[in-house]
Amino acid sequence: MFRTYELDLDLLQKLYYTHQQEYLRKRLRAIKAVYEGQSRYQVCRSLGCSYNALTKWIDVVLLHGLAKLVAPIKHPNTPQRLSSEQKKELKRMILEKSPRDYGIVRNLWTADIMIEVIQSRWNISLKSSRIYEILEELGLSYQRAHRDYEPPDKDAQKAFVEQVKKLEHLGPKEIILFFDEFSVSDRPSLFYGWAEVNTRPEVPSNEKRKRNRVNGFLSVDAITGKEYLLLSPHAKTEDVASYLGLLFDDLHSEGYEDITIYLDNNSTHKKKMKSKLARLLPLLGLEGKVNIEFSHIPAYSPDFNxxxxxxxxIRLQILHHMPIDATLDSIEVELETYLDKHQLQTPEQIKNTLEHIFNLTSQS
Known part of the structure; x- marks a missing residue:
């Protein structure tokens, strides 16, 4: 059905990032999959949509374009099912409580959980499309919590962007990677959740409470988007050096000789780590075989990594869908299994993400 139709993939991606509602994003993923050659039955199975719904979405795109596909469903002639007081209470519930307070073993609010709680509390049945409309009316959007960082050095950020731009044209044996760490614990720290528009939930940056955790070391190819993940019980200087040594060994086996890696200013990423790594490389047989250049991202600039x-x-697509009682072992298995089968961003998406990073300096 798309043989003579030229789908605007740039517009599709822009609409995907603009619209947070999962039911709208599912439509866009479905259209893209059909356009790329998957059969309707394959798309229905993989996305969990009906054949009739998919056919309707295709017709909308062919007749009216992508923008019409993501136009929110409006119900102008339908009486509001939630009263104004119920909406105010719903907002308080989302901002101040968690699903656990209503007997649901999850940390984060989703449309399905809101539907269930509204049904139980007020005996009102709503569709997910209506839930998203109400959330927009209440001035809520789904956002990432953030640390209370100090102000960054704007000049250092601009210099960093110019440095990265110069490395866009690589030879066949050159690779650029961005590295960072994350942790997963049995008690959430940083999280995503619903908050007032143009605000984000905050957590203290000096939290020191004990929690069980597993640490993830992640490097991302700045051209292809390929991820290199290693999970570790510890994240000390020697653990970082060990991960990077194994990473460089893998990259050498893939044919790379010149490696540039960008990383933040964490204390485990500095002179001591590089010294340990230098002692490790000969043991791996890499001495003189790879040229490694470290470059540090400007301080207090996580959005540039x-x-x-x-x-x-990873958090949005994997971790936020884990049950609240998931063990660290089950989380590790889910992470490794998922990333073995999926790449989280395509090369085109990586390119667009880097373009977004470059544009951050013009917004400041």
Whole structure:
């Protein structure tokens, strides 16, 4: 059905990032999959949509374009099912409580959980499309919590962007990577959740409470988007050096000789780590075989680290769907299994993410 139709993939991606509602994003993923050659039955099975719904979405795109596909469903002639007081209470519930307060073993609010709680509390049945409309009316959007960082050095950020831009044209044996770490614990720290528009939930940056955790070391190829993940019980200087040594060994086996890696200013990423790594490389048989250049991302600038965006996807697509009683072992298995089968961003998406990073300096 798309043989003579030229789908605007740039517009599709822009609409995907603009619209947070999962039911709208599912439509866009379905259209893209059909356009790329999957059969309707394959798309229905993989996305969990009906054949009739998919056919309707295709017709909308062919007749009216992509923008019409993501136009929110409006119900102008339908009486409001929630009263104004119920909406105010719903907002308080989302901002101040968690699903656990209503007997649901999850940390984060989703449309399905809101539907269930509204049904139980007020005996009102709503569709997910109506839930998203109400959330928009209440001035809520789904956002990432953030640390209370100090102000960054704007000049250092601009210099960093110019440095990265100069490395866009690589030889066949050159590779650029962005590296970062993340941790997963049995008690959430940083999280995503619903908050007032143009605000984000905050957590203290000096939290020291004991929690069980597993640490993830992640590097991302700045051209292809390929991820290199290693999970570790510890994240000390020697653990970082060990991960990087194994990473460089893998990259050498893939044919790379010149490696540039960008990383933040964590204390485990500095002189001591590089010294340990230098002693490790000969043991791996890499001495003189790879040229390694470390470059540090400006301080207090997490948005300039490409790896941060992939970690965002890991949390959004994998970790936020784990049950509240998931063990660390089950989390590790889920992470490794998922990333063995999926790449979180395509090369085109990586390119767009880098373009977003470059544009951050013009917004400041």
């Amino acid at each position: 490409l790896a941060e965006y992939i970690i965002h996807q």
